[in-house]
Amino acid sequence: MSDFKERIASELLAVRSRSLTYTEAEDDLLVRQHSPLMSPLVWDLAHVGNYEELWVLREAGGLTPLRPEIDDIYDAFKTPRKDRPSLPILGPAEARRYIEGVRGRVLDVLDAVDFDDPAPLRRDGFVFGLVIQHEHQHDETMLATLQLSKEPGLVRDGRLPPARPGGPAEVYVPAGPFLMGTDTQPWAYDNERPAHRVDLPAYWIDRLPVGNGAYAAFIEDGGYHDPRWWTGEGWEWRQRQGVFAPLFWTKDGGAWHRTRFGRTEPVPMDEPVQHVSWYEADAYARWAGRRLPTEAEWEKACGWDAGAGRARKYPWGDHEPTLELANLGHRAARPAPLGAYPAGAGPYGTEQMIGDVWEWTGTWFDGYPGFRSFPYREYSEVFFGRDHRVLRGGSWAADPAAIRTTFRNWDHPIRRQIFTGFRCARDAEPA
Structure with missing residues (x-):
């Protein structure tokens, strides 16, 4: 794997570590909606995996969808934040298994992709930058949700x-x-x-x-x-x-x-x-x-x-x-x-x-x-x-x-x- 690919793999690892750190809490806190302005934390966790599946695995990698039945649940434009607790969202354990399965396949796509490919998603690793930045943005959203939760001891x-x-x-x-x-x-x-x-x-x-x-x-x-x-x-x-x-x-x-x-x-x-x-x-x-x-x-x-x-x-x-x-x-x-x-x-x-x-x-x-x-x-x-x-x-x-x-x-x-x-x-x- 090239140095650039190694750096992308490192960035993927770092952002996922962040997401998991912010969701190391009791299940009740993760599935609860702390404000109508925000999604339940577990929605954000599964959403970043679904976004990664859509853009890296399907669009850039051409792979068969893993969980097409959850696409609408995690489409940020289908359901406003205030209504997301009513969706059949994945529970914390299932969400973690799902995003782990997506990530393993993403690393396979990274290993095989040609960054000189003229396709805009693959050229210069754009699709990986897309999902890395997207997940970091949701990590910041998670921190805002944790602030609204008023629960002490969750954020270092x-x-x-x-x-x-x-x-x-x-x-x-x-x-x-x-x-x-x-x-x-x-x-x-x-x-x-x-x-x-x-x-x-x-x-x-x-x-x-x-x-x-x-x-x-x-x-x-x-x-x-x-x-x-x-x-x-x-x-x-x-x-x-x-x-x-x-x-x-x-x-x-x-x-x-x-x-x-x-x-x-x-x-x-x-x-x-x-x-x-x-x-x-x-x-x-x-x-x-x-x-x-x-x-x-x-x-x-x-x-x-x-x-x-x-x-x-x-x-x-x-x-x-x-x-x-x-x-x-x-x-x-x-x-x-x-x-x-x-x-x-x-x-x-x-x-x-x-x-x-x-x-x-x-x-x-x-x-x-x-x-x-x-x-x-x-x-x-x-x-x-x-x-x-x-x-x-x-x-x-x-x-x-x-x-x-x-x-x-x-x-x-x-x-x-x-x-x-x-x-x-x-x-x-x-x-």
Whole structure:
């Protein structure tokens, strides 16, 4: 087996280990629905195996289906999450046997496949990148479900670098064109393609994500009770839902606390705020006299190397993330303190743009000029329009294999259970 195939096999092993770790729990917890926003954990576990069977075994490998009778059960577009507990889903033991059987055959296909095959699914191992990234995304979803379960002791924590106080609050990005998206990353999704020129005026963008301390100041200043800072839709949502702080925050004795994976603790004021909706992020930005960056502004600030005339895969360059560069891959079950990764700074001086929290942008999710769906419309195209806002950067729960400067995430502006935060931007003054 070639070195590249060995690396793919290693990535397959690593992501499966993650999935099994997050489902090492009593059967009752796995089959229970902890929120109508999420599937039962055991649905996610079998779904990643069914997705792998569909794309690697059937589409790329041309093999006979193993369990065609469960396809509709694990089709994410057939049944909304809130209704999935009513489906005849596989139990925990059967789900584990099923995904193990699929994986054994996937490794056989990997051993035999020709990466020089002109078929797009097989060329450069795209189909394996597809399923590896897909499973990592579901692992992050599992972590969000475990947070909503409020059960303690299920999710490991870890150590992170300390905060680094000081430094400029914002950085300047000069006017000029840059190349947005990619034509060169072999495992990039259809919505990241094609690369295209975007010309932006000059702007300022926060060096760091907005922290809990700054967000608490917005709350204390009455930000949740002043409609001036909210869009009409956002104000209506805030009133209807009775929202007064980020999800999982409570006030006790004059101090803010949060519940994190079943344990209540003081809110660390030097961490990026997380579990805020787009409406909350937008309201904060207005209160601060700023705005959310557009998606293009975010990407340029993250990885455009103007001197080299090219985009970097990550803010710091093209080499893979390390423990000194970014908080990814569930190193700890929380964002790192602000300023913890100076070595991971981007070409303009922004920090912590990869890892820690997904960052809301001011842009609706849509296709780039020349967009073409591949390998199926339901991954991206069906979500285009004015229902989903773009998120960038990846959270502490995202794996390095599924994150890069061009990677695009999206969700409804009301979503808060995901590990979301933001940073602000503003127009530069005319010269």
